[in-house]
Amino acid sequence: MSSTLHQLDQRHVIHPYTNLVAHRDAGPMVLSRGEGVYVFDDQDNRFIEGMAGLWCASLGYSEQRLADAAAAQFAALPFSHMFAHRATPPAIELSAALAGIAPDGLNRVFTVNSGSEAVDAAIKMVWFYNNALNRPKKKKFLARNRAYHGVTVAAGSLTGLPYVHSGFDLPNGAMVTHLTTPHHYRYAEPGESEEAFTDRLVAELRETIEREGADTIAAFIAEPVMGAGGVLIPPTGYFEKMQAVLRENDILCISDEVINGFGRTGEMFGCTRFGYQPDIMTCAKQLSSAYIPIGAVVAADHVYNALEEYSGALGMFGTGNTYGGHPVASAVALETLKIYEERDIVGMVRAREPHFLAHLANLAEHPLVGQARGVGLIGAVELVADKTTREQYPVAQKVAAQVAAACVQHGLILRPTPGDAVAVCPPLIITDAELDALFGALGAALDDVAATL
Ligand SMILES: Cc1ncc(COP(=O)(O)O)c(C=O)c1O
Known part of the structure; x- marks a missing residue:
């Protein structure tokens, strides 16, 4: 119709x-x-x-409250940016609110305009972080087939769906290795239990790290439940075991919460529902109930501290978007988080x-x-x-x-x-x-x- x-x-x-x-x-x-x-x-x-x-x-x-929050902010200050140490009340309050509901240790918020931008910003943070730690080779990402992490040039490379790559010459080969999709129903061997399937995927992670070298792999990125790839729920124990291997090899874990975040899985964030502790989360979508474009990267203190220090050495943390932390978007997102809490x-x-x-x-x-x-x-x-x-x-x-x-x-x-x-x-x-x-x-x-x- x-x-x-x-x-x-x-x-x-x-x-x-x-x-x-x-x-x-x-x-x-x-x-x-x-x-x-x-x-x-x-x-x-x-x-x-x-x-x-x-x-x-x-x-x-x-939801009238979101329309009202936008109208009030439009009237008070429709635009101001965040560059060069400026801010607005809603942008500051939103960062605090987001840090307040994020898992322990994830306290630093960088606001952008979409999920793809959040993933791109996370990628850049990871690169900056490893440069800060003087690990110039530790730059590659591990993602999964059928993952969706967005469409911009870097985020699109991490996406593991052929239709996002087809015709676009994304630089995927150089920056990412895609691992097996954790979907037992479709990818388990005949008779393979969920646990055995998980162990096989964890073994694949180990082999990949050994083959490519832990000193070349910066981060693993995963949606807790894979959304656009088909709503794929990880098998029992998957994230717990994967995370143990990542930690052994000093590889950061990025939880892409763009779909999972803000209650969708029955926890505030999917990583909590599936029992792992990321170093970085990417958020968008339900952050504002989609009433206005906004995304965010939430980074752990230990990641942020390296960025802070290195920005001092370089003279700048040289990234940001005109609309990052936009006051109207921030006000709408802040009101959304208040509604989530109240209800x-x-x-x-x-x-x-x-x-x-x-x-x-x-x-x-x-x-x-x-x-x-x-x-x-x-x-x-x-x-x-x-x-x-x-x-x-x-x-x-x-x-x-x-x-x-x-x-x-x-x-x-x-x-x-x-x-x-x-x-x-x-x-x-x-x-x-x-x-x-x-x-x-x-x-x-x-x-x-x-x-x-
Ligand atoms: C998990 C995940 N990451 C990133 C994105 C990209 O978000 P956007 O479409 O806002 O760029 C999406 C979009 O569906 C997503 O599902």
Whole structure:
């Protein structure tokens, strides 16, 4: 149901993540307003936004307090920058609030405008850090296949999805090695237990470090639950064991919390839910409930201290963006964090999680679903042609995309992911009744597509 807004001329838009040829003559789906967990298109058709937009609109679409926080800051001081030791009250308060909820030891905040910029800034900090420590060779990154860390030149290199690299000449080979995706259902050997699978991935990490040299590897970057790669939940013990090897080899751990952060997994940050302690976190999206662009890097004291000292030697920590710490964005993010605290967002997600997981478990019985997985309020169904062998339909058949398109016919927006899965990541304010409606629509869409295969 894509709508055509005849009064708007959309030929001047370069659409991101779009087959520009296939969609050249078709109007995009145009959304014009939102209310709670619902969005409405330009024909006033209502949809449950089952992806919270792009895994981000945690508080839904009509949180007046965020609009008011923006309006008040626009009136007081619509812009000021952070360069050369300037700041604004909301930027300072936001940094303190973020440090206050971050895991112990992560106390230093650098604000940017997006998730990709947060990852890029983290990469630069890691390089600067190793230069500060006089380890000029220790510069490479370890990431995972199917990881999503953004699209800018450096962050895009860390992303482990072919479609982000295809056609773009990203300098990935020189700066990153991608490890095996920690997704037991798809990548375990036949009969391999979760624990044995974890041990194999940890052995791969060890072998990679031995092969490339610990003195060349600066950091490991990981999403706690891999989001855009298909909502992939790590096997038992994975992060704990990986972290032990990283520490032995003096390799920093970056937790990319751009999707996981701020309650999504039922903890404030995914690293806490999965039991590891990063040296750096990258955040964006739910940091402002996506009402305004903002991202942040949260660094541990020991990382920051090296940056501070080295900036003295060089004369500057020479990086920053015009809009980093933008006062209006900071005010909106600060208000978002206040709302999370007042409403106990983590408790809300934990309270909703059993109902969410029960619906997923129910869908696991569907003939088209090989695995239904979830944690907190993020999940996915992975589609298969054969539930026993786990064989999938040919990629070209785009079955997950067909299911997502069928969802739209049932008033639901979801997202197909690589690996023929359909992701579910609703606003965190969703109610049990709205979850019932969401999963009812997804079940109906699965039935529709199954009937055509
Ligand atoms: C884990 C993760 N990191 C980074 C990014 C990039 O964020 P942005 O799209 O704001 O640049 C994303 C976006 O989906 C993400 O999921």
